[in-house]
Amino acid sequence: MISPKERIRYSRQIMLPQMGEGAQAKLAKARVMVVGVGGLGCPVALYLATAGVGTLHLVDGDSVELSNLQRQVLYKTNHVHKPKVVMAAQQLQAANPEMRIVPHQRNASEKWLATNMASIDLVLDCTDNQKIRKVINRVCQQNKVPVIMASVQGFSGQLITLDYRLPDSPCYSCIFPNAEQQQGTSCNSSGVIGPALGVIGSAQALEAIKLLAGLALGSLNTLQLFEGETLEWRRLSLGSRRCETCADQKEGVH
Template sequence: MLSRKELQRYSRQIMLPRVGEAGQEKLKKARVMIVGLGGLGSPVALYLAAAGVGELHLVDGDRIEISNLQRQILYKTNHRDKAKAQVAAQQLSAANPEIRVHPHDNLADESWLRDRLGDIDLVLDCTDNLETRHAINRVCRALRKPVVMASVLGFSGQLISFDFAAQQSPCYACLFPPSADREVQNCSTAGVMGPALGVVGSMQALEAIKLLLGLPVASLSQLQLFEAESLELRPLQLQGNNDCPVCSNP
C-alpha cells in the first residue's frame, strides 16, 4: 500500500498507464543490489532511488578520490577520502527518505555475492573490473537472478541484460569468455567521457525499472552498443555459446 507521501512523490510516474499504482508498489517491494558506485553506479543509484525502488544495496570498497569527481556525480569535493558506499547511502537517503538504503563497504567477490544475493530481486553490474563482472555473471546465473550489465570506455558504451530465470538464457561469458592472460583497460588507464557514463547509466537504470515492472526490455540478451561521438545506438543479438565455460557447465 502506497502512503499519501509516496503517491505525491511518484505521481508523475504513477500516471503512466504502464506503471500505475500497481507498478509503483512493485518498485516499492523490490530489493536491488548495485555493484560499483562510480561513473555508472552514480546515475543508476540516483534514478532507482528517485523512482522509489524500496530497498537498495550499494556495494563498493573504494574511497572517493579527486579524480572521481569528473564523472561520479554522487560525490562532492568535501567527500574526498570517504567510503563511496557510505557517502552514496547518505546522499540517496537524503534524496528519498521513503526507501531503505544499505551500504556495503567491500569488494564483491564470488563468495560474498553467493552469501548476499539470496533475497535480492535484481543486480546491476556498474563495475569496471572484468574479474568482478564475471563473478557477478556466474553467481547470478547459478542463483537465477536477473542482472543488468554496462560498461563505458572513452566515448563507447555497452549495455546488456540477462534474465537467468529463463532456462535458455545466454550469459556474459558467452559474449566475453574469461581469459587469465587478457589485459583489459578501464577508466583509470584509458580515460572516459563523463556524460557518456551518464547516458549509459541512465539506460541501465531504465532497463532495471522495466525488468522490475515486467515490461519488455530491449537489452535482454541483446548487446546495445552506444557511441557518444556519433550518438549512435546499435543492437547486437547474442546467441548462446556451446563452449561457454559458464553455460555449458551448469
C-alpha cells in the same frame, strides 16, 4: 499498498499507462544490488532511489578521489578521502527518505556475493573490471538472479541484460567468449567522458525499472552499443550464441 505521500512523490511515473500503481508497488518491494558506485553506479543508484526501489544495496570498497569528481556525480568536493558507499548513501537517502539504502563498504567477492544473493531480486553490474564481472555473472546464474551489465570507455558504452530466471538464458561466456583476453582494461587506466557514463547509467537504470515493473527490455540478450562521438546506438542480438558449457547442458535436456 501505496501511501498517499508515495502517490504524490511518484505521481509522474504512476500516471504512465505502462507503470501504474501496480508497477510502483513492485518497485517498492524490490531489493536491488548495485556493485560499484563509480561513474555508472552513481546515476544508476540515483535514478533507482528516486524511482522508489524499496531496498538498494551499494557495494564498493573505495574512497572518493579528486579525480572521480569529473564523472561520479553523487560525490562533492568535500567527500574526497571518505568512503564512497557512505557518501552515496547520504546523498540517496536525502533524495528519497522513503526507501532503504544498505551500504557495504567492501569489494565484492564470490563468497560474499553468494551469501547475500538469496535476498536480491536484481543485480546491476557497474564495475569496471572483467574479473569481478565474470564472478558476478557466475553467482547470479547459480542463484537465478537477473543481471544488467554496463561499461564505458572513452566516448563509447555498452549495455546488456541477462535474465537468469529464464531456463534458456545465455550466460556471460555465451555472450563474451573472449572475455579472458580483455582482463585488466578499466576506467582506472583509460580515459572516459563523464556524460557517456550518464547516458549508459541512465539506460541501465531504465532497464532495471522496466525489469522490476515486468515490462519488455531492449537489452535482454541484446548488446546495446552507444557511440558518444556520433550519438549513434547499435544493437547486436546475441541470445542464440551458446558457450560450450551451455550447449552441453542443453543437449543433456533432450
